[in-house]
Amino acid sequence: MTEPILSVRGLTKRYPGVVANDGVDLALMGGEVHVLLGENGAGKSTLIAMLTGLQQPDAGDILVDGTPRVIASPREALRLGIACVYQTIMLSPTLTVAENLALGEPWWSRPDRAKIAAELAAMREDLDIAVDPDALAGDLSLGQQQQVEIARALMRGGRVLILDEATSMLTPAGADELGALIRRLAARGLAIVFISHKLNEALAFGDRVSVLRLGRKVGELTPDHIAAQPKEATMAEIVGLMFGRDRAEAMARTPRPASAEPPILQATGLSLQVPGGVGLKDVSLEVAPGEVLGIAGIDGNGQRELAEVLAGQRVAAGSIRLAGEAIDGLGVGARRRKGLRYLTDDRHHEGTVGPFAVAENFVTKDVGASPFWSAAGLVDKSAIGAHAARMVADFDVRTPSVATPIGRLSGGNMQKVILARELTGEAKVVIYAKPTYGLDVANTEATRARILAAAEAGVATVLISTDLDEILALSDRIAVMSAGRIVGTVPNGPDARAAVADLMVGRVAA
Amino acid sequence: MSATDQTLDTPRSRPPFGLTRLVLTTLAPIVAALLLSALVLALLSVDPVAYYAYVLRRGLTSWLGLQATLTRMAPLLCLAASLIMAFRAGLWNLGIDGQFLLGAVLVGATAQPLSTVLPQAAMLPLCILVAAAAGALWALVPALLKAYEGVNEIITTLMMTFLGISLANVLVKLLFLDPATTVPQTRTLPVADRLPTLPESTISSGLLIGVVAVLAVHFVMTRTAFGMRLRIVGTNPRAAVHAGLSVPALTIAVFCLSGALAGIAGAVEVLGVQGNVRADWNPAYGLAVIPLVFLARFNGVAAIVFVFAFSILSIGGESAARRLGVPHFFTLVVVSILLIALALAEYVDHRRRQRTT
Numbered sequence: 096m097t098e099p100i101l102s103v104r105g106l107t108k109r110y111p112g113v114v115a116n117d118g119v120d121l122a123l124m125g126g127e128v129h130v131l132l133g134e135n136g137a138g139k140s141t142l143i144a145m146l147t148g149l150q151q152p153d154a155g156d157i158l159v160d161g162t163p164r165v166i167a168s169p170r171e172a173l174r175l176g177i178a179c180v181y182q183t184i185m186l187s188p189t190l191t192v193a194e195n196l197a198l199g200e201p202w203w204s205r206p207d208r209a210k211i212a213a214e215l216a217a218m219r220e221d222l223d224i225a226v227d228p229d230a231l232a233g234d235l236s237l238g239q240q241q242q243v244e245i246a247r248a249l250m251r252g253g254r255v256l257i258l259d260e261a262t263s264m265l266t267p268a269g270a271d272e273l274g275a276l277i278r279r280l281a282a283r284g285l286a287i288v289f290i291s292h293k294l295n296e297a298l299a300f301g302d303r304v305s306v307l308r309l310g311r312k313v314g315e316l317t318p319d320h321i322a323a324q325p326k327e328a329t330m331a332e333i334v335g336l337m338f339g340r341d342r343a344e345a346m347a348r349t350p351r352p353a354s355a356e357p358p359i360l361q362a363t364g365l366s367l368q369v370p371g372g373v374g375l376k377d378v379s380l381e382v383a384p385g386e387v388l389g390i391a392g393i394d395g396n397g398q399r400e401l402a403e404v405l406a407g408q409r410v411a412a413g414s415i416r417l418a419g420e421a422i423d424g425l426g427v428g429a430r431r432r433k434g435l436r437y438l439t440d441d442r443h444h445e446g447t448v449g450p451f452a453v454a455e456n457f458v459t460k461d462v463g464a465s466p467f468w469s470a471a472g473l474v475d476k477s478a479i480g481a482h483a484a485r486m487v488a489d490f491d492v493r494t495p496s497v498a499t500p501i502g503r504l505s506g507g508n509m510q511k512v513i514l515a516r517e518l519t520g521e522a523k524v525v526i527y528a529k530p531t532y533g534l535d536v537a538n539t540e541a542t543r544a545r546i547l548a549a550a551e552a553g554v555a556t557v558l559i560s561t562d563l564d565e566i567l568a569l570s571d572r573i574a575v576m577s578a579g580r581i582v583g584t585v586p587n588g589p590d591a592r593a594a595v596a597d598l599m600v601g602r603v604a605a
Numbered sequence: 606m607s608a609t610d611q612t613l614d615t616p617r618s619r620p621p622f623g624l625t626r627l628v629l630t631t632l633a634p635i636v637a638a639l640l641l642s643a644l645v646l647a648l649l650s651v652d653p654v655a656y657y658a659y660v661l662r663r664g665l666t667s668w669l670g671l672q673a674t675l676t677r678m679a680p681l682l683c684l685a686a687s688l689i690m691a692f693r694a695g696l697w698n699l700g701i702d703g704q705f706l707l708g709a710v711l712v713g714a715t716a717q718p719l720s721t722v723l724p725q726a727a728m729l730p731l732c733i734l735v736a737a738a739a740g741a742l743w744a745l746v747p748a749l750l751k752a753y754e755g756v757n758e759i760i761t762t763l764m765m766t767f768l769g770i771s772l773a774n775v776l777v778k779l780l781f782l783d784p785a786t787t788v789p790q791t792r793t794l795p796v797a798d799r800l801p802t803l804p805e806s807t808i809s810s811g812l813l814i815g816v817v818a819v820l821a822v823h824f825v826m827t828r829t830a831f832g833m834r835l836r837i838v839g840t841n842p843r844a845a846v847h848a849g850l851s852v853p854a855l856t857i858a859v860f861c862l863s864g865a866l867a868g869i870a871g872a873v874e875v876l877g878v879q880g881n882v883r884a885d886w887n888p889a890y891g892l893a894v895i896p897l898v899f900l901a902r903f904n905g906v907a908a909i910v911f912v913f914a915f916s917i918l919s920i921g922g923e924s925a926a927r928r929l930g931v932p933h934f935f936t937l938v939v940v941s942i943l944l945i946a947l948a949l950a951e952y953v954d955h956r957r958r959q960r961t962t
Contacts, residue, residue, distance in 0.1 A: 427849025463830035
């Protein structure tokens with residue numbers, strides 16, 4: 096057996112009250128893609144932080160080529176050949192690709208464009224990394240920016256490449272492209288660590304799988320083991336390891352029969368011009384109480400605009416009726432009071448106010464409303480605190496306290512907070528935009544269960560998602576958006592997947 | 606997960622606001638700043654001990670000095686209230702000097718004529734209202750540009766300040782000139798008609814207006830629904846739109862209130878201390894208050910403490926300037942050094958906390 100490039104033994108890291116990593120062993124082989132799986136808070140990020148010099152372990156060893164090393168800083172990690180690509184891009188958008196690649200050089204040296212261009216050309220040859228060295232980093236797509244980051248890692252002699260949820264913000268096609276690039280890099284002899292929330296992806300791109308749970312490594316699936324059994328068996332095994340019990344079958348669901356009740360939300364002929372965007376073109380839809388209308392489509396085809404128009408954040412031509420009453424003239428607050436709720440897909444920048452306490456974030460959409468504020472507009476902090484405590488318990492929000500700034504919580508817990516905010520009170524119609532985007536398996540499942548439970552209770556649901564499996568799992572009817580239009584609506588059922596796919600690519604459904 | 610939220614879901618250890626931390630982040634930089642300023646004084650061949658002793662005596666420990674200090678606080682507190690309101694709402698109103706001066710000039714123009722027809726109890730509130738309206742009006746242009754066109758308010762408020770200072774001068778020299786004097790200035794309000802002094806003292810009751818203004822703004826921002834809306838807009842405008850808040854309307858409201866408070870500062874200074882406005886008069890209090898409000902981290906109570914300390918330095922420093930030959934703006938040098946020292950201490954503290962987590 097060959098020597099691992101990087102291995103860790105008994106790595107332990109404690110934070111006050113939490114053991115983030117507890118005696119973790121890991122061996123990263125050259126030429127192998129090692130998938131790291133685990134729920135939010137399982138300790139993946141802490142492990143990566145220790146490998147890249149951002150955090151120091153409390154116990155255990157990190158060995159590079161068999162020699163114990165102290166990785167004191169990210170710079171030291173880079174020197175040892177350990178590079179990391181994060182889910183959010185760390186390039187300067189106003190600099191060109193070549194300038195970004197030269198940023199690690201001493202400040203007095205001029206960027207050697209010719210050399211960088213030559214190296215990029217070589218990478219294009221070997222690895223199919225296709226980026227223009229003179230393009231502004233900010234003009235590149237997310238996938239291309241990741242390629243630049245990978246190129247940077249390679250230019251600095253990276254031998255261990257860590258991809259920390261690198262596919263979570265990519266389109267499915269972009270993720271496949273990145274997966275292919277990862278395979279080419281592994282073929283060159285690099286050791287790759289691939290962290291993802293998506294089991295499918297993990298198995299498609301990975302050779303070996305390690306699962307972390309509550310800071311411990313609870314299992315490792317070797318390449319031979321994975322190859323020896325069907326994919327479904329491996330998935331069930333991984334899910335079992337991640338959650339400690341078999342929850343795999345809980346994810347399937349059959350759609351309910353069409354609702355007999357009249358629609359509660361009716362939108363007719365919504366049209367909107369957006370400079371530089373697709374906008375909306377004559378969009379009409381209806382949802383009945385208790386019904387789930389899925390809206391499928393590739394991201395950026397008007398879904399966000401539709402959600403914002405329905406919620407009252409944008410004004411469009413056309414008409415919107417809620418329970419028969421025209422609400423076109425009403426703003427977000429008035430529509431919310433009538434029971435129309437909107438769960439945004441951008442929980443970090445739109446859904447929450449990061450520096451505000453968790454407790455305050457539960458009520459940011461009810462400022463001034465009873466019982467949290469008096470009629471004179473004075474805050475009742477105990478009422479807000481009590482409400483928050485109840486919500487934290489009901490929605491299983493993991494937070495040190497309700498006074499913790501919400502920006503410190505993980506994405507999954509943030510999502511629970513904004514779900515709680517949209518589902519409490521008189522919710523009659525809820526629009527969910529990509530509700531499980533970037534969440535781990537457990538939180539995805541919990542969120543979907545909430546959506547279904549609300550629908551069972553009679554909430555009319557508009558579910559916007561780019562994840563077709565999610566749409567198929569939850570919806571009763573499925574509308575497909577393309578270029579700002581709804582190009583067709585089909586009932587959910589065995590034939591729905593094919594019908595939706597046809598609509599998405601512009602073929603008329605049979 | 607990115608590197609920045611790596612300690613997800615773990616209660617991040619945050620050293621409590623213990624004594625050590627207080628010493629490190631507040632007392633140490635203050636002492637360091639005073640020592641550094643002493644060094645500068647020594648280089649100017651001024652005895653630092655004598656200087657500080659003089660500043661303290663003339664600004665704090667003598668009754669006469671303390672009264673002057675407390676009177677000086679009045680406009681500064683109103684300006685602090687104006688800034689806290691705007692800054693907490695995420696709007697950088699750097700035009701308070703222009704708003705202050707226009708408020709002052711309009712009070713200078715109207716106070717004396719009004720005092721001849723109205724009783725003092727009606728004249729004073731009316732003058733304060735006039736000043737508030739003037740300040741709010743001058744803040745309206747940046748407010749509209751920001752609210753509807755997204756024009757950066759830092760630039761527009763600074764520009765409006767330059768225009769405001771010039772306009773104030775033009776008004777004094779051309780329109781509101783007191784024909785009875787040779788120097789260009791507005792009609793002087795008789796001492797008897799000015800803001801009453803506090804009992805048994807020469808302290809202007811403007812001090813009370815200032816304290817009430819700061820505390821009221823602090824209360825509004827931390828305890829009311831209006832303040833909560835403003836803080837959401839100030840911290841995350843996208844979340845504000847998402848929550849259904851009218852960002853343009855709130856922006857305009859904040860600018861007008863902030864401008865009004867700056868205008869009231871001008872009224873307090875004219876009605877309490879100056880009695881008139883001379884041409885080319887511009888105390889530029891706003892520039893001094895901005896760093897104080899930052900030091901106080903937009904907290905009203907802390908702002909009162911810092912304004913008090915600055916006023917001691919300011920009043921004491923003016924006396925010391927005459928006596929010891931130190932330029933009177935040396936007060937600002939001390940404040941600047943203090944600001945840098947406190948910022949450095951905060952940086953060190955931040956680094957230290959990062960290492961321990």
